[in-house]
Amino acid sequence: MILLGSTGSIGVNTLNIARKFNLKVEVLVAGRNIELLNQQIKEFKPKKVVIDREQDVSLVNHNNVSFGETAILQAIEQSKTSTVVNALVGFLGLKPTLKAIECGKNIALANKESLVVAGKFIDQTKLKPIDSEHFGLWYLLQNKKIDSMLITASGGSFRDYPLEKLQNVSIKEALAHPNWSMGNKITIDSATMTNKMFELMEAAWLFDIRKLDAIIETKSLIHAFINFTDGSTTAHIANASMQLPIAYAILGACDEQILKPVDLVEVANLEFKKIETSRYPIWEIKDEILNNLDLGVVLNAANEVAVAKFLNSEIGFLDVSKITLNAINKFNNVKPTSIEEIFEIDKEVRNYCGA
Ligand SMILES: NC(=O)C1=CN([C@@H]2O[C@H](COP(=O)(O)OP(=O)(O)OC[C@H]3O[C@@H](n4cnc5c(N)ncnc54)[C@H](OP(=O)(O)O)[C@@H]3O)[C@@H](O)[C@H]2O)C=CC1
Numbered sequence: 001m002i003l004l005g006s007t008g009s010i011g012v013n014t015l016n017i018a019r020k021f022n023l024k025v026e027v028l029v030a031g032r033n034i035e036l037l038n039q040q041i042k043e044f045k046p047k048k049v050v051i052d053r054e055q056d057v058s059l060v061n062h063n064n065v066s067f068g069e070t071a072i073l074q075a076i077e078q079s080k081t082s083t084v085v086n087a088l089v090g091f092l093g094l095k096p097t098l099k100a101i102e103c104g105k106n107i108a109l110a111n112k113e114s115l116v117v118a119g120k121f122i123d124q125t126k127l128k129p130i131d132s133e134h135f136g137l138w139y140l141l142q143n144k145k146i147d148s149m150l151i152t153a154s155g156g157s158f159r160d161y162p163l164e165k166l167q168n169v170s171i172k173e174a175l176a177h178p179n180w181s182m183g184n185k186i187t188i189d190s191a192t193m194t195n196k197m198f199e200l201m202e203a204a205w206l207f208d209i210r211k212l213d214a215i216i217e218t219k220s221l222i223h224a225f226i227n228f229t230d231g232s233t234t235a236h237i238a239n240a241s242m243q244l245p246i247a248y249a250i251l252g253a254c255d256e257q258i259l260k261p262v263d264l265v266e267v268a269n270l271e272f273k274k275i276e277t278s279r280y281p282i283w284e285i286k287d288e289i290l291n292n293l294d295l296g297v298v299l300n301a302a303n304e305v306a307v308a309k310f311l312n313s314e315i316g317f318l319d320v321s322k323i324t325l326n327a328i329n330k331f332n333n334v335k336p337t338s339i340e341e342i343f344e345i346d347k348e349v350r351n352y353c354g355a
């Protein structure tokens with residue numbers, strides 16, 4: 001496989017699956033965590049390595065190292081391997097997804113931003129999502145008439161925090177997710193509920209359905225529900241680990257045990273809550289977004305700028321949602337008709353948001 005984002009949370013979990021199933025790793029792509037990358041090179045012996053910055057090349061223990069976005073695209077083009085795992089974070093992941101499609105590769109897609117911003121230009125024929133909720137929905141699909149789909153949210157770092165203190169929370173507090181160990185950007189997206197908005201859009205593209213919603217399930221043990229027209233509901237239950245979705249996205253099917261099953265007696269009880277706009281202002285635009293998926297590129301660009309500013313101590317936590325809502329308000333007429341326009345709109349929104 002080609003693994004993009006090997007040093008991140010999904011990347012490391014992907015290598016755990018590669019180790020367990022003896023899968024070949026031909027290319028490793030990472031950013032700036034060269035220490036971890038060198039450990040991965042030692043164990044998985046890739047033929048090629050790509051990193052973010054030229055200045056780090058000499059620190060990498062490999063004789064075939066290149067750097068930068070173009071090198072990532074070249075590595076995909078030149079490799080004979082048929083599977084690309086895209087675990088890059090943010091808009092940066094879009095071009096590699098498009099390149100992998102162009103090259104006819106199978107794509108295990110963790111980079112949900114690719115679908116959020118450009119779902120209508122992405123050929124899904126060879127694409128499998130790596131996202132716990134969408135894996136859950138896929139797992140539950142049966143030959144029965146579906147009424148609606150429901151995914152769960154943990155509620156993020158501030159689920160139980162006093163509302164009046166939200167503006168002054170620290171970065172450290174915002175990065176303390178209650179249930180999942182993930183990269184910084186998605187952890188903030190989870191705290192603002194933007195991650196769930198992304199996931200509704202992701203589900204809309206993947207399953208071609210608009211009757212979609214999300215609720216909070218505080219333990220992240222149930223990931224998805226399907227409501228059937230006959231009035232029955234099925235739920236996907238699994239412990240909170242990305243290894244199961246990753247294994248299925250890469251292997252297609254899997255009968256070996258990947259996770260310990262959930263012990264319901266030990267769990268004892270589950271708690272469900274509504275997603276309130278007072279705590280998660282972004283939820284005000286849920287219907288607008290689901291009725292107009294073209295807004296994904298706006299939502300994503302504004303959110304990436306805002307999250308970066310928050311993580312750089314330039315703005316407060318509540319300002320993240322304010323910036324994204326303001327951008328949606330300003331750019332609510334976008335109608336991209338080509339992938340090139342996606343890149344143009346992304347740039348324009350970033351400028352507007354003060355990137
Ligand atoms: N973590 C999770 O459980 C889940 C994640 N996702 C999605 O998966 C994607 C990855 O998330 P996650 O693993 O948490 O993110 P992380 O931040 O943990 O990892 C991101 C990876 O991308 C690499 N990277 C960043 N910038 C560059 C660059 N310019 N060039 C090359 N590599 C780069 C990082 O390298 P380095 O660290 O070396 O700088 C790292 O390997 C996101 O789209 C997220 O929304 C979806 C569902 C669950």
Ligand SMILES: CC(=O)[C@@H](O)[C@H](O)COP(=O)(O)O
Nearest residue numbers: 131132153154155156190195
């Ligand atoms: C593990 C995974 O799939 C994440 O996308 C997760 O859903 C994030 O947690 P939240 O439910 O808090 O957004």
Ligand SMILES: [Mn+2]
Nearest residue numbers: 131132133199
């Ligand atoms: Mn998810």
